[in-house]
Amino acid sequence: METPLQSHYRQHRYAVLPQILQAGEIDCLRAALLRHFATSGRPVGLGLHQPNAAVAIPELAWLYAHPGILAALRDLSGGRQPVFTGNSDAHKDMLSWWHKDTSEGSGGCFRGDWTAWPDCSVIRVGVYLQDHPTRDGLSVRLGSQHHRALDQGAVRHVSTSRGDIVLFDVRLTHAGQFADGLEAPLLKAAGRSWLTKPATRLRTAYSHLRRRVEKLSIFFTYGSDAADTQEYCDFELAARHRRASPAGPLPDALLEALLRENVAVPRG
Numbered sequence: 001m002e003t004p005l006q007s008h009y010r011q012h013r014y015a016v017l018p019q020i021l022q023a024g025e026i027d028c029l030r031a032a033l034l035r036h037f038a039t040s041g042r043p044v045g046l047g048l049h050q051p052n053a054a055v056a057i058p059e060l061a062w063l064y065a066h067p068g069i070l071a072a073l074r075d076l077s078g079g080r081q082p083v084f085t086g087n088s089d090a091h092k093d094m095l096s097w098w099h100k101d102t103s104e105g106s107g108g109c110f111r112g113d114w115t116a117w118p119d120c121s122v123i124r125v126g127v128y129l130q131d132h133p134t135r136d137g138l139s140v141r142l143g144s145q146h147h148r149a150l151d152q153g154a155v156r157h158v159s160t161s162r163g164d165i166v167l168f169d170v171r172l173t174h175a176g177q178f179a180d181g182l183e184a185p186l187l188k189a190a191g192r193s194w195l196t197k198p199a200t201r202l203r204t205a206y207s208h209l210r211r212r213v214e215k216l217s218i219f220f221t222y223g224s225d226a227a228d229t230q231e232y233c234d235f236e237l238a239a240r241h242r243r244a245s246p247a248g249p250l251p252d253a254l255l256e257a258l259l260r261e262n263v264a265v266p267r268g
Helices: 004-012 023-037 058-064 067-076 183-189 193-209 227-242 252-260
Strands: 014-017 042-044 047-051 082-092 123-128 138-141 155-158 165-169 216-224
Touching: 004 014, 004 067, 014 067, 023 047, 023 058, 023 082, 023 216, 042 193, 058 082, 058 216, 058 252, 067 082, 067 123, 067 165, 082 227, 138 165, 183 193, 216 227
Parallel strands: none
Antiparallel strands: 014 165, 042 047, 047 082, 082 216, 123 165, 123 216, 138 155
């Protein structure tokens, strides 16, 4: 018999886990990200992006092994051992656009026609560190896991509060905060490398004038003992080897935390 979480996820390919993180945990994560982004991060989407956050921001180690998150992942997989793929990102004040997390622009992380799969064991975990009751958080296109085109599927905004965790199928078309009328030309200008930094600074000044709270989020990817998870992990490992600056090993504190929670980590 399906659990309520399994039923909702099967129908919609996303689910919200309410109040998994406590106030102190959220404050800890916000402080760690603000310290990091004060001196680090790549300008993307008129904000800052930190790829490979599990290595670049060691203070996040405990989050990837959070018992509440792992319990939900085990529920969705029918009790199979969770696999931490190593993929992780942190964002500050980034604008977004419709996309999938299947890396189609880099050749794709899956072999074969994933649009025909009835299920996928690779799940993206999203952590928004502020409230998003009506906008600027996660939006998804329902049913889009069966389409490669990014304009397919009815749009639904996913309402979240501080402390909530979002789980979604990596094949699902989704987006974060869209550009408003003043940000859209800045975002277009930032597509030219020599304008990226000045456009980002202008958008930061605009956000300060609007008295916006810094928007911080963390995303990471889990799977279970299944063929599609192995394909995803193989793709991630190959992508790291292709980069000019290969990622370092996962921090010892993270590996120890994952081991305590019986989480598998791919070799390499």
